[in-house]
Amino acid sequence: MAETAIERTKRALDLIPYVMERPGITIQELARDFSVSEKQIRADLDLLYVCGLPGYSPLELIDIATDDDYVDIIDPQLLDQPRNLTRREVIALTVALEALAASRNPDDKLQPIIKGLMGKLQSLLEAPASPPHVLNKESDPNNVLSMVEAAIKRGQDLDIEYISAKSNTRNHRRISPAEVFVENGEGYLRAWCFNSGAERTFRLDRMMVAAISTKHPTGVMHAGTNSGGSRPDSIRVTLALGGNGREFAERHQSICQVESVHAEETLVSVEIADKNWLLRSLLGYGGSARIIEPAELAADLRDMARETLELYSR
Amino acid sequence: MANEASDKTERLINLILALLSAKKFLTKSQIFDVVMVRGEAAYQGSDETKDRMFERDKDDLRGMGITIEVGGLDPLFDDEAGYRIKESQYGLRMPDLSPAELATLSVAANFWRDSAFSSESQSALRRLNSLGIPADNTEMGLIELRYRSTDENFESINEAIESKRLISFTYSGSSLSDKKVEPYALLLWNGFWYLFGRDIDINQIRMYKLVRFVSGVARTGKSNAFVIPSDFDAVKHLKISMDERTQSALIRIRTGAALALASKGREIERDESWVTYIIAFESHTSFAQTCLWFGSDVEVKEPIALREHIKRLLVEVSHG
Numbered sequence: 001m002a003e004t005a006i007e008r009t010k011r012a013l014d015l016i017p018y019v020m021e022r023p024g025i026t027i028q029e030l031a032r033d034f035s036v037s038e039k040q041i042r043a044d045l046d047l048l049y050v051c052g053l054p055g056y057s058p059l060e061l062i063d064i065a066t067d068d069d070y071v072d073i074i075d076p077q078l079l080d081q082p083r084n085l086t087r088r089e090v091i092a093l094t095v096a097l098e099a100l101a102a103s104r105n106p107d108d109k110l111q112p113i114i115k116g117l118m119g120k121l122q123s124l125l126e127a128p129a130s131p132p133h134v135l136n137k138e139s140d141p142n143n144v145l146s147m148v149e150a151a152i153k154r155g156q157d158l159d160i161e162y163i164s165a166k167s168n169t170r171n172h173r174r175i176s177p178a179e180v181f182v183e184n185g186e187g188y189l190r191a192w193c194f195n196s197g198a199e200r201t202f203r204l205d206r207m208m209v210a211a212i213s214t215k216h217p218t219g220v221m222h223a224g225t226n227s228g229g230s231r232p233d234s235i236r237v238t239l240a241l242g243g244n245g246r247e248f249a250e251r252h253q254s255i256c257q258v259e260s261v262h263a264e265e266t267l268v269s270v271e272i273a274d275k276n277w278l279l280r281s282l283l284g285y286g287g288s289a290r291i292i293e294p295a296e297l298a299a300d301l302r303d304m305a306r307e308t309l310e311l312y313s314r
Numbered sequence: 315m316a317n318e319a320s321d322k323t324e325r326l327i328n329l330i331l332a333l334l335s336a337k338k339f340l341t342k343s344q345i346f347d348v349v350m351v352r353g354e355a356a357y358q359g360s361d362e363t364k365d366r367m368f369e370r371d372k373d374d375l376r377g378m379g380i381t382i383e384v385g386g387l388d389p390l391f392d393d394e395a396g397y398r399i400k401e402s403q404y405g406l407r408m409p410d411l412s413p414a415e416l417a418t419l420s421v422a423a424n425f426w427r428d429s430a431f432s433s434e435s436q437s438a439l440r441r442l443n444s445l446g447i448p449a450d451n452t453e454m455g456l457i458e459l460r461y462r463s464t465d466e467n468f469e470s471i472n473e474a475i476e477s478k479r480l481i482s483f484t485y486s487g488s489s490l491s492d493k494k495v496e497p498y499a500l501l502l503w504n505g506f507w508y509l510f511g512r513d514i515d516i517n518q519i520r521m522y523k524l525v526r527f528v529s530g531v532a533r534t535g536k537s538n539a540f541v542i543p544s545d546f547d548a549v550k551h552l553k554i555s556m557d558e559r560t561q562s563a564l565i566r567i568r569t570g571a572a573l574a575l576a577s578k579g580r581e582i583e584r585d586e587s588w589v590t591y592i593i594a595f596e597s598h599t600s601f602a603q604t605c606l607w608f609g610s611d612v613e614v615k616e617p618i619a620l621r622e623h624i625k626r627l628l629v630e631v632s633h634g
Contacts, residue, residue: 005322006374010437012327013378017444033440047320051327053335054348078334081405082441086379089438091472092431096422099502113418120409130475132500132507133548137596141578165574165607181458184505206574243488244599250506250525261528263489284603287630298634304609305631311613312625 010083011036012044016062017082020073027069045071053077090121091131097121102136103182105143139187144210145180148189152177157213158191163206166277171195174213175202184251234273238292240265245288248281267292279304325349325356329371330380334404339386339396342368372397380404406441413450416442424458430469467524470531471497471509477537480514484529485522493522496540499548510548512540519546521555556597563601564616566590571611575604590615598623 011034018033019025031038045064052061063074073080085093101114144160151158158177163170175191178199182188187204241249242265249256249268259267272278279301282289291298328349333340340348346364349356357364372382381403386396419442423435443449467483474481475497482494495511498519502508507524566588567576579591595601602624605612614621 003319005319005326006377008319008323009326009374010378012323013330014437014441014444018440021444021446035436043320047324048327050352051324052331054328054332054350056350056353077331078401078404079331081401082444084379084381084404084406085408085438085441086377086434087476088431089379089434092426092434093419093423093438095431095502096425096435097419099425100418100422110418113415114422117415117418120411120415123409124407130499130542132472132502134502135504135549135552137504163574163577165572168571168573170573170577179458185503186505206577208577246486246526250523261486280607280609281603283609283631284606284627286627287633290634302632302634305628308606308610309625309628309632311610312621312628 008044008047012048013079013083015041015044016048016073016076016079019064019071020076020080023072024070027066027071030071042066085124087125087129090124091129094118094121094129094131095134098131098134102134103139103187104145105138105140108146136182136185138205139182139185140204142205142208144204144207145187147210147212148177148180148204148207151210151212152179154212157194159209159211159213160202160207161209162202163208165206166274170208175200180204234271235275235294235297237270237272237275237278237294237297239268239270239282240290240292241268241285241288242266243288245285245290248285248289275300283308321351324351326371326374328356330375330399330404333382333397333399334401336398339383339398341386341394341396343394345397375399406445408442408445411442411445411447413448416447417450421458430466430472467527467531468500468507470533471500471524474531474533475499477533478540478542479533479537480535480539481511481531481533483527483531486526486528487522490528494534495520495522498542498546501548501552503552508552510546510551519551521552556599560594560596561617562592562594563614563620564590565593565605566613566615567608568611572608575608575612602627 015030015034019030022029027038027041030041034041045066048062049064050061054060060077061075062077062079065072065074097114097118101111104110148158150156158175160173160175161170162173173196174194175189176194177189177191179190180187181190189202189204189207191200191202192198193200238259239245239248246266249258249266252270255270255272257269259269261267270278275297279297282291282301283304291301328351329345332345332349342365345368346355346357357367359367375382380399383398383400383403384395385398420439423439426432426435471481473479478496480494481497482492485491485493494514495509496514497509497511499510500507501510509522509524510519511522512518513520565575565579567579569584569587569589575593576589576591579593581589581591583590595604598620602614602620605614606624606627614624
């Protein structure tokens, strides 16, 4: 799609103060920073070069020097300042800050900075806005985030105590943390786990204790160890999801494929490696998530429900 | 090589420079006289054509965040309106941004990656990074925000909220239906975007999950078609409709089982095979799912309403 003159005007205007702040920046770096091609940056600079104040004599034109690929602004005319933020940009940044605030504990050291920034952004708006809100459940209940982040920054290993819901164990592990992220409201840590000799993703709310490892650091997390490849034991399951059950497919988009949408139910095909995980997840959706195929798995789910129901029938 | 789009870009930049350099307000005819593109008058054609082009250009500049001042009108004379851009209003006005604040904004802006507002937030960051503030990452955490890529309808709904316009869409709730809604607010909760608005057919405020829209969103009617009630509070509304308030449950867990759940509770009693805990939870729906994940290792005793809810789910499944 061809970009609009407006998009191009904005970029051209923004290039001037950006280059002035970084004299001698290369065309390549500008292309990277503005997410466009080098050819586009050259065309933008060529265009700016013929723009200027009324009169358009050489003294009134914007002057840019490009020596090989190095760019310098000789005369910006009146465009030396970065353009003011638009209302949409202020709203976009406000929501982003709210999301950042929601991902951290209330007493986190970033919270006052975020609050101050939100106030500054609000003061830029002429008419009040009702920007979208962000709410989260507490993603770091055990207060391990700051320790984890410190370890990542210093390239140190961590000793953690972790509860695995799958194997129902609580044990010590030594890990080399790589990155922390919040996905769908849940906080996670991706790390190399020395105990299992593989990359693992840990939930922050199941990490009971975290401390910087006293053993000598192993350095950076082993990168690029994504195993990928084939999953030999995966099976294909067809589900009928209706009402609240549709949330299952919404939560697990990456493994779900919608087969057909009906007024009351959606048929979804899921590829899974661990059928126990599927049964446990489906149980909580009641009748709104049914297994259509394979029939044995549907029977397993019914058995699991009956067995649990015994607890509630006394 | 000239083309229409690059001519327009050149015209807009030269218009901005003309208005920025004006000591006095410039009238439209003065603007038409002085602003050039490739050596020729930028505004050409009949008076009407030129007027229309200029009006559109003004709107475009305002959309870029540029404030155009209108003035120079003398009420005693039949003067033309004049225009100018004040240098102080062209430039980015961000009161005393500290290096730590700039770094915080950079991390936060990741929130929008690959989604509706990603170009807005990246463009804003580039300009904030042109203010001459040194970068500072020492106080920064490395947390990355990953949310489900924003829904394609997000932007049009947000626009409709801003302009207070009615929207209509097809929604897959308990069944498929067409909705006509006064949009009040968007809210991201536990990883999903929700719209709050008044369903005008039933005249009630409802919440809609954006992933359950099965159509695009059509904005209909005029701007400022409604007023958001002053006592409307999206967060409060969510908590009421989700029955989201912190309450506590009494649950039994088989000894040594369901450690992930047990670690969040407070033990109050134990016998040979079961340990009883008090545990805080917020929503019946999601807490029931959490407990049922552990199958027959966990039994919810109280509150009764939650116990009944779980029982109902289990009966449904066992009848398959």
